[in-house]
Amino acid sequence: MNQTIKIALIQQSCSADRNENQAKSILKIKEASKNGAKLVVLQELHSSLYFCQSEDTKKFDLGETIPGPSTELFGKVAKEMGVVLVLSLFEKRAKGLYHNTAAVIENDGSLAGIYRKMHIPDDPGFYEKFYFTPGDIGFKPVQTSLGKLGVLVCWDQWYPEAARIMALKGAELLIYPTAIGWDPKDSMDEKKRQLEAWITIQRSHAIANGIPLLAVNRVGLESDDSGSEILFWGNSFAAGAQGEFLAQAAHQEETVLYADLNLERTEEVRRIWPFLRDRRIDFYQDVANRYLER
Amino acid sequence: MNQTIKIALIQQSCSADRNENQAKSILKIKEASKNGAKLVVLQELHSSLYFCQSEDTKKFDLGETIPGPSTELFGKVAKEMGVVLVLSLFEKRAKGLYHNTAAVIENDGSLAGIYRKMHIPDDPGFYEKFYFTPGDIGFKPVQTSLGKLGVLVCWDQWYPEAARIMALKGAELLIYPTAIGWDPKDSMDEKKRQLEAWITIQRSHAIANGIPLLAVNRVGLESDDSGSEILFWGNSFAAGAQGEFLAQAAHQEETVLYADLNLERTEEVRRIWPFLRDRRIDFYQDVANRYLER
Numbered sequence: 001m002n003q004t005i006k007i008a009l010i011q012q013s014c015s016a017d018r019n020e021n022q023a024k025s026i027l028k029i030k031e032a033s034k035n036g037a038k039l040v041v042l043q044e045l046h047s048s049l050y051f052c053q054s055e056d057t058k059k060f061d062l063g064e065t066i067p068g069p070s071t072e073l074f075g076k077v078a079k080e081m082g083v084v085l086v087l088s089l090f091e092k093r094a095k096g097l098y099h100n101t102a103a104v105i106e107n108d109g110s111l112a113g114i115y116r117k118m119h120i121p122d123d124p125g126f127y128e129k130f131y132f133t134p135g136d137i138g139f140k141p142v143q144t145s146l147g148k149l150g151v152l153v154c155w156d157q158w159y160p161e162a163a164r165i166m167a168l169k170g171a172e173l174l175i176y177p178t179a180i181g182w183d184p185k186d187s188m189d190e191k192k193r194q195l196e197a198w199i200t201i202q203r204s205h206a207i208a209n210g211i212p213l214l215a216v217n218r219v220g221l222e223s224d225d226s227g228s229e230i231l232f233w234g235n236s237f238a239a240g241a242q243g244e245f246l247a248q249a250a251h252q253e254e255t256v257l258y259a260d261l262n263l264e265r266t267e268e269v270r271r272i273w274p275f276l277r278d279r280r281i282d283f284y285q286d287v288a289n290r291y292l293e294r
Numbered sequence: 295m296n297q298t299i300k301i302a303l304i305q306q307s308c309s310a311d312r313n314e315n316q317a318k319s320i321l322k323i324k325e326a327s328k329n330g331a332k333l334v335v336l337q338e339l340h341s342s343l344y345f346c347q348s349e350d351t352k353k354f355d356l357g358e359t360i361p362g363p364s365t366e367l368f369g370k371v372a373k374e375m376g377v378v379l380v381l382s383l384f385e386k387r388a389k390g391l392y393h394n395t396a397a398v399i400e401n402d403g404s405l406a407g408i409y410r411k412m413h414i415p416d417d418p419g420f421y422e423k424f425y426f427t428p429g430d431i432g433f434k435p436v437q438t439s440l441g442k443l444g445v446l447v448c449w450d451q452w453y454p455e456a457a458r459i460m461a462l463k464g465a466e467l468l469i470y471p472t473a474i475g476w477d478p479k480d481s482m483d484e485k486k487r488q489l490e491a492w493i494t495i496q497r498s499h500a501i502a503n504g505i506p507l508l509a510v511n512r513v514g515l516e517s518d519d520s521g522s523e524i525l526f527w528g529n530s531f532a533a534g535a536q537g538e539f540l541a542q543a544a545h546q547e548e549t550v551l552y553a554d555l556n557l558e559r560t561e562e563v564r565r566i567w568p569f570l571r572d573r574r575i576d577f578y579q580d581v582a583n584r585y586l587e588r
Contacts, residue, residue: 155572165577165586168583168585168587169580197501203498280455281584284455286459286463293462
């Protein structure tokens with residue numbers, strides 16, 4: 001494994017035109033590769049608008065199989081540019097059975113592995129429980145030529161358990177493709193609290209586990225026929241093994257964000273902060289309960 | 295339960311004189327109470343210097359029983375002022391069996407409950423495994439007239455599992471008495487990363503669980519006969535249920551830090567961020583393992 005890996009996060013806006021979105025992603029992947037990136041991560045559901053603002057059976061037409069058209073298209077790009085790619089797809093697994101799935105493409109164009117989003121949100125404007133069956137393959141890192149990637153998706157980022165299990169399974173890096181934004185009607189104070197919380201909890205996963213973390217979010221205002229609107233807040237970032245910022249994007253601009261990751265630093269950080277040594281696994285079984293007071 | 299509770303955090307420096315340290319704490323508790331505080335939290339091992347900078351059997355003389363002299367002394371203050379107090383004591387449980395224990399005193403002076411530190415660090419300058427037997431009563435909140443207090447201690451703050459189990463057992467508030475500081479020989483960059491990580495991971499526990507959090511740290515440079523030195527970094531803070539700062543102390547000054555907590559806000563925050571609803575308890579049993587890759 002290389003000591004230092006240059007990574008790139010593609011923070012982009014999307015339209016209703018799938019081909020246009022994909023062409024834009026590919027252009028940016030190529031740009032990132034030319035700038036030295038060996039790992040490129042795309043945002044959640046990067047080939048479409050964030051279609052979960054309302055519940056509409058017709059939107060299931062956006063689903064695709066894995067392997068399928070996207071892994072083929074982006075597989076060619078990965079192979080041509082020699083980069084490992086993390087995609088985020090609307091997976092059609094069977095008739096009427098869909099997942100929100102990350103696909104990791106090796107730098108030879110092959111499919112290294114997938115992760116099916118485990119935690120599914122459902123809130124006004126984020127009706128994901130209608131579209132996405134919860135993942136059933138658990139929290140398993142994907143082995144690649146660059147290391148073991150702990151790929152999780154969006155809502156998973158609020159759950160320390162997900163990051164922890166990935167780390168215990170040897171993840172050397174946490175990666176979160178995301179689609180999160182503000183309700184334009186919220187107050188400035190509430191918007192600030194939400195953005196800070198989103199950044200803070202992800203940095204905490206890097207800290208708790210002593211591994212770097214990448215979060216990639218979309219930008220742009222997307223309006224739905226239902227009247228719902230989300231202003232995606234960007235702020236894609238890379239954090240090091242102590243949770244420190246390595247790079248951070250702004251909230252409204254399309255960006256190719258770069259960072260240099262040294263995966264060997266985990267050993268050094270875990271020597272001074274040996275959190276894994278002192279875990280009280282004799283008392284942690286309680287974590288696997290819904291609630292314990294009543 | 296009151297809608298809003300005024301709390302106070304006593305961030306102080308300590309000397310080798312136990313009486314002086316306790317007199318200072320009591321003065322500040324009384325000041326806090328006069329200013330309206332109903333809950334006052336003291337820092338970790340507030341009656342002494344942080345004695346774990348070296349391993350010395352004579353230092354076990356600092357231990358005391360619970361109930362014992364400190365719960366009696368501070369119990370009188372709690373009753374006189376009508377405040378709930380969180381103490382942090384070096385507990386002598388039996389001959390040669392010691393714990394790092396938080397004691398919660400009810401506002402009538404009685405002992406509401408204790409928490410024995412579960413995660414015990416051991417690093418140069420922090421030789422706690424020599425002094426403190428790991429806690430055996432698990433992560434259980436203490437019921438008080440002000441609500442259920444999820445009291446944890448220092449090194450516990452790096453473990454999301456501890457905060458989560460407290461929340462699942464109904465904790466309405468997380469409280470961390472702490473003694474953490476810089477090695478004066480570290481670089482400014484390293485110091486900044488450490489302080490930020492300490493703040494970030496604690497704010498993340500508030501966020502993940504939708505409950506407020508109090509962290510109380512000591513200040514001052516303490517030198518040990520062994521040549522070890524720690525500059526305790528203060529920065530005591532209160533965070534709300536979205537992890538937002540409610541109050542934050544500076545890094546070198548003794549401070550009585552105040553904040554108003556509205557414990558009812560947890561319901562509101564958990565409605566917009568229903569993290570507890572979507573936990574994948576069917577996959578979390580893996581958390582109770584040391585490591586899962588090999």
